[in-house]
Amino acid sequence: MENSGSLEQALQEGNILRQLNALIVAHLRHHNLSQVASAVASATMTPLNVEASPNRLLELVAKGLAAENNGSLRGVSSSPTSYGSIVTPRTASIDFSVTHVKGSSKTLPKHESKQLSEHKSVVRCARFSSDGMFFATGGADTSIKLFEVPKVKQMLSGDTQARPLIRSFYDHAEPINDLDFHPRSTILVSSAKDNCIKFFDFSKTTAKRAFKVFQDTHNVRSVSFHPSGEFLLAGTDHAVPHLYDVNTYQCFLPSNFPDSGVNGAINQVRYSSTGSVYVTASKDGAIRLFDGVSSKCVRSISSAHGKAEVTSAVFTRDQRFVLSSGKDSTVKLWEIASGRMVKEYIGAKRLKLRSQAIFNDTEEFVVSIDEGNNEVVTWDARTAEKVAKWPSNHNGVPRWIEHSPVESVFVTCGTTDRSVRFWKESV
Structure with missing residues (x-):
């Protein structure tokens, strides 16, 4: 034997x-x-x-590092135990390099929305956790609100006892710019105009303030966790992205950043699904891609949206493409390997707000805000045809839209009405 x-x-x-x-x-x-x-x-x-798969090894290494480092931040609880579980995508990655014939667009099911809460001022940003169990919103009133998605659904189904707003944090001195969830631990990170990045442990019911603070030298416009949770990207009013080691506080800067002619603040930073690359969207109109290990700038797409600033940039799951939004009222899809534009989504006005364009959870649709008509607009991601538009139901144009990474729900954040609305498919 x-x-x-x-x-x-x-x-x-x-x-x-x-x-x-x-x-x-x-x-x-x-x-x-x-x-x-x-x-x-x-x-x-x-x-x-x-x-x-081209990135299978990177995906396994990222998941292994995340599992090994789970709970490595000192003093942070790892409960609830279900948080941070890896969710299998509902569909396989889409090859956007293949030409799709117009007229073959998919139909997006009708969605309806419900107001959940209000901030005391403009709701500036929102973010879902990677497992889709939570989302948080940040306001110009300096507050952060955390919602539990299953409780939102209970409330929408008629349960009057359900309380989806489970935490409120108050520790910034200026408006909140961006939020992100740690991929494995119950940590919510925020960035704000007070030049601070703050870490909140949302497993502790009584905690109102941050347990860790990074003090930057500039207004911190955007933050993004590495999939391992060990590093945090920060985009600031400075043109160079900052990379923080979460445990040691050490800050790194790209070694070959193209300083010549660069004068734009960073509107958004985002890691790819494996952390092998990250992207910045800048006010100078450029999209820049950086190697996730060396932090070297490996590609710069200048004037990505003409003379307009780039307000957002996010990766597809397979890391082959980047979806960008600009204040020229266009949304574009770029092939990383060549730097060429492969899709353009038009028909939604965006000139004033620093709003973003996003994929739905299956990457079959692109979703954004139309400032001109105060609508939520959706395109078929493969054909670039507009397939749906719905009234935002906000009093005033929403500033932000964020989609769940695991199911067909999203949230919109109000300006004039200061409200948070939760969207789901109509029954």
């Missing part, structure tokens, strides 16, 4: 090793390191043309 167990263990270890070698070869090949891939394939007797 012992020999049988040892043999089984050896076979299992051999199988894992073969899978690892295959992933390494595929990773090298897909990142244009053909000579190195050939050498590794030869040395390990691995087929050079092995089939594997």
